[in-house]
Amino acid sequence: MKRNFTYLLLLLICFMLQGSYLLAQQRTVSGKITSTEDGEPLPGVSIVIEGSSTGTVSDLEGNYSLDVPGPDAVLLYSFIGFATQSRQVGSQQTMNIALSPETGDLDEFIVTAFGISQEKKSLGYAAQSIDSEAITKMKQPNLVNALQGQVAGVQVTNSGGAPGQSARIIIRGINSLDPGADNQPLFVVDGVPVDNSTIESSGTPRGLSNRMADVNPNDIESMSVLKGAAATALYGVRAANGAVIITTKKGKEGQIRVNYNGSVGFEELNRLPKLQDEYGQGFSGEYQPSSFWPSWGAPIAEVQQTVPDHRYQDNWNRAFNTGVQIDNSVSISGGNEVATFYGSFGNLSQEGIIPFSTWDRTTAKLSGSVKASEKFDFSGSINFSNTGGNRVPHDRFMERMMYWSETTDVRDYINEDGTMRTYSNTNPIYDARFATYEDDVNRIIGNINLNYHPTDWLSFSYRLGNDFYSDTRTEITPGPKGIDGEVALSSTGLLEETRINSRDLTSNFFITLKKQFNTDWNTSLRLGNDIFERRFDEVTARGENFVIPEFYNLNNTTQIFAGQDKRLRRLVGFYGDLMVDYRNFLFLNLTGRNDISSTLPKDNNSFFYPSVNLGYVFSENLTLPSWVTFGKVRASWAQVGKDTDPHILGATYASPDIFPLNGQVGFTRNSVFGDPNLRPEQTTSLEFGLQTAFWDNRANFDVTYYKSNARDQIIPVPISDATGYSSYITNAGEIENSGFEFILGGTPVQTQDFSWNISANLSINNNEIKSIREGIDEIVVGSQFGYVGSTVTMKLIEGEAYGNIFGSSYQRLGADPDNLFLDRSLPVIIGANGFPVRTGTQLILGNAVPKWIGGIRNDFNYKGFELSFLVDFRTGVEQYNQYHNFLSAFGKNEFTEAREDFRVFEGVLADGSPNTQEVWLGQGEGPDGVNYGAGYWRNHYRTTSENFVEDASFIKLRNITLGYNLNPGILEKTPFRTARVSVAANNIILYTPWDGFDPESFSAGAGGNAVGFTGLGFPGVQSVFFNLNLGL
């Protein structure tokens, strides 16, 4: 019954729409439409009488016929990917038209779900893509970084400046309340989802790579970002945070092409905190040459009179190297009517600014396609990469820099016998050199595509994808060498071998049915099955206490511990996708998908979710002023489900690594408890958009509003250890993200020799925790250490936004005790001792999720010259500056130069009267005879989180590139087809109110969500590159 009703409804709509032109019958024109490229007929071409809504669409053989009012009628022939033509009817009865493909306008197409190249015009949701040039221009070894600032609603954050270090990508805000959830989109390469996880080192952070870094950016043809659930519903649970669809370069029919890209880059620290250079090693203003305290000592100038080589060493500048990056890649491609191929080799080697940090990547890729017959074609590709390097412990490096005496040369770190040269503290460079952590990843990504078209309207497609990698990691901390008087990095030494094997298998089979009901109605239906499996196995063996110094083998240790982590996750999905196209201006898309996940309780593991989206290209249907080239409104509603991690349900027991001891194995209750009644998460998103182009595409504007609600979020809620668990995984709440995205682009100047293109994007995101499960008041996302009660915590509270940072603050007069937010405008209360009074009550001091993000890209072309630059920014964001906390604890900030001053702290006494008491800021007994103990910064300043939660907005000149393409006239005398030289610079201008290293760096790595904490992360860098591209 229901089906009958739908059918009737469709029929009714057909009649209503057709009725208007059934009336005007004068004369009929017919003809055949072909492509100039191959002479093949073009089905689905729209033919419209100019100035009316009357028109038709060509059939499968390219034939059409249309009733026209008279000889003055002008027919417009338009088809995706082809230049629109207009012809006056005149006296003709047969009008055969050959359409030429439009060249170079990639914007018209976008690769969507399952690698289907779809006309952007037909989409009912927002999607944006960048091409290979925009990717490689950025000179980012990590593909994810190349998206930085280029796509609306997409926030890419460098986790730091280490070679190969992970970058984090978030589309339209954080969708999950789970502190450990991967909020990053699914990455799909040539139709096959691939792994982009980041597995950080188990101990101190070392800036490991996100797995997309294994892919050579030079092999990429384009990247499309599918933002909303509507765009990604077909990919299922894994694309709940959006998807990045990557298309690699393919061979093209024609002669064989060889391309070479080479570049050499140099990088250095881009920014330092403001530091003091007046006071040296010691405490309480006293010089002490072996003191732990790096800069609470006597004035350097004073000590210099008796100790001549006692001077400020400028260690913070001298500790870092100039990083070098060398990238070479060569590709060869070609093909004929039957087969095409593409092959490439690439090698990147990088040395970072922290001494001994390295990362290399070697890639090889081969892909090809064969058209075996008219009905059958297949293609495949295999991509091998070997990546890895020495990952220096950047957090520990920076922490040791913090403790290192500012009056001792940090570069003079090693004695002749190989032991550490130090006054007592551990030298950061010595540690970076000898406490190594090397990873070696071998990865193979392969896929096979088979397509069979038995008839015009039916096709079968199958894709099998495999993503396998092994990751071999070796961590070494040397023990003592056995030399008298040495300061060892560890008293026992440590060797940890980690072996990770991970394999993703994806299988995707779908049937496509196409049906053109009549000239107006085009439909296509896709039905498919999708299977995913990830098998992960990690084995670690740790040996401690070396018998023979410096002989690094597990057999040479007296204490051995082993651990294993196995995971298996399987997903089976069934989906359907119906596209209806009415006269090439109205596009309707319905999808439905049912997923079954192995990770959820059996009763709840199967879940269905639908989506619908509609695009209306009003510029093809309405009479608009001539300067409006294109206009479309779109709307979508979509749901997508989400499962969880494997093997988390219920209560389990674990055997700690330390066992067996004396042949006994101990067990302890696992501190994580997974709700046995877990349900899938469900995200519902709504989106409206308007896309327009003006003055022959010289300007375009796109705006999108979105709102997404993720319900039944699966979250490991940190709970009191007293419950018997530390973490409870349950469906714990709902989060809402909403916002606007604006894209503005255009070509302000276009002449024969000169062109100027501009494209800008701007997004605003609002975020609210709608609900948290009863019994849980708040969810701790993460916390970061601060001295003496200045530790900050990122917590989620119902009704508030994601990313609020809580911490201690100064007491304020008249503060509302119910206000969760610190009101910095109220006067600070000063205590009887003359110092501000601290309160440990945890208040919201800032929010770590940027309110606004955006970027502007400009490209200028003059003859062979190209100049482009990309500026991006973020604002409305605060972060906890752990560097600031440490620097103030150790007397290294510039402002601690005031340590011999008196100050009257601005504020009021408890009774409201202004504070007038003068206090001394230094340590020990002041000139006023009062004992100030460890001094203002250690006793007061460093204890209060509000001093360290700071505005982390920035504007960056992300990239500027100047290139020159050699004149074809000159090239004729050479074997080269094309040649280009260019210079690029990244991050050379950074404007920010933040006092410290680049505020973009954070220590958690791409995997976590605790982005509001800088930690002692690898400092950001600026770089310059010299590039050469040659084509044969």
Add this chain to the structure above:
Amino acid sequence: MKSIYTILGVLLLLAATACENFLDVNENPNNPQNAPITGLMTNASYETALNVQRIGSITSNYVQYLASPNPASASDVMEPLNYSGTWFNLYNAMTDLTDLISQAEESEAGHYLGAGQVLMALNLGMTVDIFGDVPYSEGFDFSAVTPVYDDDEQLYAEVLSLLDQGLQNLEGTTAISIGDDDFIFQGDVEKWIKFGNVLKARFMLHSPNVNANEVLSAIDNGFEGNDDDAYVEFFEQRFNPWAQVAINNESLLLGGWISTQFIEALDGTSYPTVDPRLPLMIGTTDEGEFIGVPNGAGRGDAPEQGARSTLIPGQYYTSELSPLLIATYAEQKFIEAEAALGSDPDRAYAAYLAGIEAHMDMLEVPASEKEAYLSDPSVSMGAVALTREDIMKEKWVALFLHPETWNDARRFDYGYKDMTLPANLNTDLNNQFIRRLPYPDNEVSRNGQNVPEVTLLDRIWWDE
């Protein structure tokens, strides 16, 4: 046509069952769903000993056994630190003990049940002693996501009741006998019973309204000599944590420096006698002298090695395989001395001497030196002259590095001879000694509404 549908139907059915099997792979391959009771006993006994050491490493600076080589170090100057790790370890042990107790009840393993209750009492008692009010009644079985904090005095009643139940169960029958999975007594139930009685005496003694007779009657059933001591002996695979501190310090990863207070108490400065135990407990300078670091002041211009006394590897407390002491005969004797002091000075005096002797025997002090020390009039002052100060001083020495000393110090109002406030004392303490630990950051952030607001000067119920 019909047959095609049948085939299709069968295929679908096959696919559906295959699918079900294909997806049935979520059983945890890393962690089992049940733990053997022996495994729980192994971990609980091991972790309990470590918990004693973990708390001991926090309190040893407060009671001035140890001092930081750096000036104004947070532990010396009694600044609030984040004890989330210690808190986790205590609750982790109590959680495992809850499971051990319920498994023992189910399988009628009375001895496991009793030993579990004794260890539970010990961990709970130690938790209350440092934090005061803590969650318990709503704890361990996940009955509440944010468990309430129970009153510390009531928790003490629970500690004693657990000990009574534990003793009763240990004295009864058992379906399963404890074996080598028990790292403390290797299944010796008699020793467990004695241990339970010593713990009863220890916790009862804390109370300001202690019933001395009850303490003494518990002691009557306690240890009979050093052989009964409760400890976990360490392993080739894992060194004693104090040994690790000493080894690290030798590699100049500084730690385990001795407080001036401790050295001066034993080297003849604060008291007339030179204690023969000193060279068996700590190391000397390169010159063979005992020089400590004043708490809070740091080592001054001394180098990192050779100029101050520290823990050194290879001594009684600091050998790789050294035992971690949980409760000793020596401690029991000092409890006895303190409890008997008011009513039976002779018993008190005998116990006091026996306590010193027990500790000296443990350290293997040569007989002649032992006798010389014990016969010094400042030590053997006689039953009439014996004071609580004398008992507390000797107990302080005998419980070197043990957290029970901080309970004693607070009960004794830090009244040890010549014990002074550390230099650079945390100004919030208003020139007083610390009385408790702050609640850990994890509890404040995860269970904030239940966490009592306290300062470091607020006292545990028995200290009020």
